[in-house]
Amino acid sequence: MNNIVFIIDxxxxxxTKKEYQYSIDSWRNFCNKYNHxxxxxxxxxxxxxxxxxxxxxxxLFDILDHNEIDANQILxxxxxxxxxxxxxxxxxxxxxxxxxxxxxxxxxxxxxxxENYKHHLFKDEPLFNWYEYFNSGFxxxxxxxxxxxxxxxxxxxxxxxxxLWCQKTYGVGTDQTPLxxxxxxxxxxxxxxxxxxxxxxxxxxxVVNEDMMHTKAGYVMHFNGLPDKDVSVPYxxxxxxxxxxx
Amino acid sequence: xxxxxxxxxxxxxxxSEFLNSDYSKYAINSWKAWCSKNNIDFLVIxxxxxxxxxxxxxxxxxxxxxxxxxxxxxxxxxxxMVKWDAPNPFDLYTDEFCGVVDRGSLRWVMNSINQYSKFYxxxxxxxxxxxxxxxxxxxxxxxxxxxxxxxxxxxxxSNELDVIKGVGKVQTLLNLELVxxxxxxxxxxxxxxxxxxxxxxxxxxxxxxxxxxxxFFVKYAYIWHFTGFPIENRISIMKQVWDNxxxxxx
Numbered sequence: 001m002n003n004i005v006f007i008i009d010x011x012x013x014x015x016t017k018k019e020y021q022y023s024i025d026s027w028r029n030f031c032n033k034y035n036h037x038x039x040x041x042x043x044x045x046x047x048x049x050x051x052x053x054x055x056x057x058x059x060l061f062d063i064l065d066h067n068e069i070d071a072n073q074i075l076x077x078x079x080x081x082x083x084x085x086x087x088x089x090x091x092x093x094x095x096x097x098x099x100x101x102x103x104x105x106x107x108x109x110x111x112x113x114x115e116n117y118k119h120h121l122f123k124d125e126p127l128f129n130w131y132e133y134f135n136s137g138f139x140x141x142x143x144x145x146x147x148x149x150x151x152x153x154x155x156x157x158x159x160x161x162x163x164l165w166c167q168k169t170y171g172v173g174t175d176q177t178p179l180x181x182x183x184x185x186x187x188x189x190x191x192x193x194x195x196x197x198x199x200x201x202x203x204x205x206x207v208v209n210e211d212m213m214h215t216k217a218g219y220v221m222h223f224n225g226l227p228d229k230d231v232s233v234p235y236x237x238x239x240x241x242x243x244x245x246x
Numbered sequence: 247x248x249x250x251x252x253x254x255x256x257x258x259x260x261x262s263e264f265l266n267s268d269y270s271k272y273a274i275n276s277w278k279a280w281c282s283k284n285n286i287d288f289l290v291i292x293x294x295x296x297x298x299x300x301x302x303x304x305x306x307x308x309x310x311x312x313x314x315x316x317x318x319x320x321x322x323x324x325x326x327m328v329k330w331d332a333p334n335p336f337d338l339y340t341d342e343f344c345g346v347v348d349r350g351s352l353r354w355v356m357n358s359i360n361q362y363s364k365f366y367x368x369x370x371x372x373x374x375x376x377x378x379x380x381x382x383x384x385x386x387x388x389x390x391x392x393x394x395x396x397x398x399x400x401x402x403x404s405n406e407l408d409v410i411k412g413v414g415k416v417q418t419l420l421n422l423e424l425v426x427x428x429x430x431x432x433x434x435x436x437x438x439x440x441x442x443x444x445x446x447x448x449x450x451x452x453x454x455x456x457x458x459x460x461x462f463f464v465k466y467a468y469i470w471h472f473t474g475f476p477i478e479n480r481i482s483i484m485k486q487v488w489d490n491x492x493x494x495x496x
Binding site: 104106107108109111112115116119129130131169170172194195196202204205206207209213214216217218 | 349350351352353354356374375435436437445446447448450452453454455457462466
C-alpha cells in the first residue's frame with residue numbers, strides 16, 4: 001500500500017495559485033524521493049458555499065475510496081508549505097498514530113479560539129493546554145482514523161450555523177479548533193511531531209529574511225502568519241522553492 | 247525531609263546601563279513570597295565574583311556557593327516572576343535536567359549556536375527542538391559537573407568568550423554542555439518559563455468574550471520571564487505586574 005501526500009489545490013479561475021504550485025512541486029519531490037503518491041484535490045466535493053474548502057479535507061477517505069486508492073498512511077498538508085529536500089521520510093515517524101505539530105505562533109489568537117469555541121460549541125469539554133494546540137495544516141492519518149473523519153463531518157453538519165457564526169464573528173479559524181476539541185473528546189491517540197515538521201509563524205521566529213535562515217531551521221516551512229500575506233507569501237514561497245530546488 | 251532551593255543572581259554592575267535592582271526587586275518579591283509559602287529556600291546572589299567580567303556568569307557558580315546540600319535546585323533569572331499560586335515545580339521531576347524549549351527567536355538561537363560551537367568539538371551539535379532557555383532551569387546536585395565544566399571553560403577562554411556580543415552568554419554554552427555530557431533533559435511546558443510574552447501576544451486578554459480581563463500570561467502560566475524587549479520596558483512592565491497582582495502574594 002502507498003503512503004499519500006494529500007493537498008487541496010482547488011483552482012481559482014481555472015488556475016493553481018503560483019505559490020501553491022511551488023508547494024506542490026516540493027511535495028512531489030518528497031514523494032518521488034520516498035516512493036509515495038501525491039494526490040491533489042482539484043475540485044470541491046460539495047459546493048464551497050455549503051462547506052468551506054478546508055472542511056472538505058475530512059472527505060479524505062471517501063475521496064480515496066472513490067478513486068480506488070488503497071492508502072497506508074496519508075499526510076494532509078496545506079498548500080502554503082514547502083518541504084525541504086533533506087526532509088526525512090515523515091511516515092516513518094508516526095508509530096501509526098494521528099500525528100500533528102503543536103502550533104507555535106500567536107497565542108492571543110489560539111487562546112481566543114480555544115475559549116470562544118468552547119463557549120459556543122464545546123461547553124462540556126474541558127479547556128486543554130494552550131501549548132498543546134495542534135496546527136491542522138499538517139496531519140498524518142491512517143485507516144484507523146476513518147470514523148474520526150466521519151465525526152468531524154457529522155459535527156460540521158450538526159453545527160454548521162454556529163460554526164459559520166463563530167468563524168465570521170471572531171475570525172479565529174475554521175476546522176482547526178474543532179479538530180483540537182474533537183481529537184480530545186474522541187480520545188484519539190495523537191503523536192506530536194517536533195516543530196521542525198511544521199514550522200508555523202516563521203516570521204515571529206525572525207528567520208524569514210534574505211539570508212534564507214528559515215531554510216536551515218527545519219524541514220517543513222509553513223508560510224502562515226506572515227505580515228502583508230498577499231504579497232509576502234507568494235514572494236517567500238517562490239524564493240524558498242527556487243533557493244532549495246534551483 | 248527533602249530540601250529544595252531557588253537560586254537567583256541579581257547583581258548591580260557597571261557593565262549594565264540599568265540597575266538590575268530596578269526590576270529584580272519585583273522578581274525577588276514574588277519568589278521570596280512563593281518560596282516561603284512552599285517551604286523552599288531562596289538564595290539571591292547580589293555580590294559579583296571578580297573572576298568574571300559580566301555578572302551573568304555568576305549563574306554558573308551555583309554549586310560553588312551552595313554545595314551538595316539541596317535535593318533539587320531551581321536556577322532562575324532576575325527578570326522572572328513566579329505566580330502566587332504556582333504549583334511546586336520540584337514535583338515535576340526526579341533526577342533529570344529540566345528546561346523549556348526556546349524558539350522565541352530562532353535567528354538569535356541559530357546565530358548563538360554558530361558563535362559558541364567553536365568552543366566545543368565538531369561532534370557536539372544542537373537539535374533546535376531541544377534547545378532550552380537557561381533563564382529557568384531545574385536540576386539536582388548530580389548535575390554539578392555541568393557547572394564545573396562551564397566554570398573551567400570560562401577560566402581557560404574568558405578572553406574569547408567575553409568579546410562575543412548579541413547572542414547571549416551562558417545559555418548556549420549550557421546547551422552545548424548538556425549535549426556534550428549526554429544529560430537527559432525533561433522538557434517542561436512553556437507555562438514554566440513564559441518568555442517572549444509580547445511575541446506570543448500573551449499580554450492580552452480575551453477581548454472578544456470579555457468575560458475575564460486577566461491577561462493570558464497570568465491566567466495560563468506559572469513563571470513569567472520578562473525578556474526579549476528593551477530593559478526600560480522590562481522595568482515598567484514588571485512594576486505594573488507587581489502593582490496589579492502583588493497583593494495576592496500576601
